[in-house]
Amino acid sequence: MPEAAAWRFQKITAPIMDIPVEHKVLVGRVLTAVGDEVIENGFVEIKDGAIVAVGKASDRTDLDATYVVKTNGTILPGMFNSHAHLAWDGVHDLARQALDDSPEISAYKSATNMLKSLRAGITTVRDLGMNQSNFAAKQAVAQGIFPGPRLLICGEAIVQTGGHTYWCCREASGADEMRRAVREQVRGGADLIKIMASHDLHEFTDEELEAVIDETHRNGLPITAHATFDSIIHRVVKFGIDVVEHGGSLSDETIALLLERKVPIVTTFAPIVQQSVPEIARKFNVPDWKLAERQKAVADKSRYEGLKKAAEAGVPIVFGTDAGSPAVGHEVVSPEMQFMVKVGVVKDNYAAIRSATSVAAKMNKLDSKLGTLEAGKLADVVVVDGNPLEDLKALDNVTMTFVEGKRLV
Structure with a gap:
């Protein structure tokens, strides 16, 4: 295992928030x-x-x-929320928050969103990054500074220079820089590594992708990839990624590869679901053109046919909401699960609940405990x-x- 984060060596006389264990x-x-x-x-x-x-x-x-x-x-x-961003508030523009929020404001937002998560029954949050904010959140919970859910963090997501959401990630170019970026997250105490593998196009050269995956596994951590369409999902799974975030269109060949490599998908429907509801969309200043686009997306079940086929074939589907995205607060749980049932990526309500409990625990290698x-x-x-x-x-x-x-x- 890699060396522990520096804060792990601090002597703690007593937690500030000393909450008793109950019988x-x-x-x-x-x-x-x-x-x-x-x-x-x-x-x-x-x-x-x-x-x-x-x-x-x-x-x-x-x-x-x-x-x-x-x-x-x-x-x-x-429950686990296996795709969340604690330092994003679900209200304001993501890029402006990432560029303008001070570390102190990001910490307050993370604290608020940890409380919201707990009030929603989320006891484990897999935080997939917003600058370096989750390092502080992890330390605050672990040291009893602030009460929160169990945190699994990626540190900063890694992106090619100028790549998708570069404004809140660790930019890197070339294989050596990819390895350095991984090592920085490991030094900070990351539990996993996340890469932004696509936007409209594939990102990372083959050499970069090979290096970032190899360096992560060399350090004993899993690596997950933002991947939203068939060719990029196939590519990252073939290179050795452990988890796919979001997912998208899936060919039979890609589904077979997911099954062969035992790679799960964390689906995140909540942004389009929430933004498709007029009263919610207007409350969060979602423009009319995007409301119409979202309504079209939720109504088109064929859009999710690949994910449904993957689930029916046995690819594990794990609950995540992309919490912190516009109109997606950290308390949003049931809309995500309802849509999972509606489009058929889980068979019924109990399967939706398991996607956030037993299935999520297995994906996060915590099924012996949770x-x-x-x-x-x-x-x-x-x-x-x-x-x-x-x-x-x-x-x-x-x-x-x-x-x-x-x-x-």
């Missing part, structure tokens, strides 16, 4: 995310930061104890009013969020 028995409908398992009138017991028991409430003899909470709702694993409600897993647990299997909007009504047994909502 609770939560009673309600339990969605374990182990397949389609549902325990009606079930319980989840959390203690010392872990899940110690899951089962039927009728098996308990202590339901009148003070540590028992009868939720009258649904209990599910803490993603399902099972004894021995870390106590990342969420309680919502209502039944999301009947209506995913129930996920908008989070009443409790625990991260490793600490109640943060």
Whole structure:
């Protein structure tokens, strides 16, 4: 493993936010995310930061104890948002935020958006970059400076000089500079590396792409790529990328390659979904021409046929919202999942929930600790009013969020 980030060597006498680990028995409908398992009138017991028991409430003899909470709702694993940008606010222009926001303002935005994430039942955020802001957010959570979800960060996304969203990324040219860019993110404490592999055209030379992927893997980290159409998805997977962000049109040949290499896709429909709703679009000053464009995009199911075919073939589809994009706040969960079901990249509501729990945990190599409600897993647990299997909007009504047994909502 690479050397730890410098802040990891700091001695911490005590966290500023010292939130206690609770002992609770939560009673309600339990969605374990182990397949389609549902325990009606079930319980989840959390203690010392872990899940110690899951089962039927009728098996308990202590339901009148003070540590028992009868939720009258649904209990599910803490969710992952596997594509988010904590330092973007979902309101203002992305480029102007990236160019104009001071590091201090980016930190405040990240803090606010971590709280929004927790209130939405998101207990792990995979932050895919906005300048170097996520380094500070990661440190703040890890050192108990600010309460937040678990963070998996890329540091700065890496882009060819002048490439897609160069104004918020680490620009690099040539193979050696690509390796240097990776090493800088590793030094800062990145959990993964992200590259911007395309916009309208392919980006990176073959030598650059080979170098950035090799250097990432040499450092023991996964690498993910912004890739939005068939030829670029095929290219980056062939070169050895581990995850595809966004996805797009997919040929049968590319789907076969994704399956062969076991590469998942993190879909991010929320921007077009949110911006296609007139009252939302106008609230966020989305121009009429873009509203019309978005409405056309959400209505055209053929646009997503390749992703649907990939999912049906067995390519893992993982929940992400591109949170921080215009009109996409970090609390937006159900619109993304509803659209995933609508276009067929997941088969039903439970599969949509698993895309943010068990499937996401597996993609992030955390499935031994997270993603399902099972004894021995870390106590990342969420309680919502209502039944999301009947209506995913129930996920908008989070009443409790625990991260490793600490109640943060």
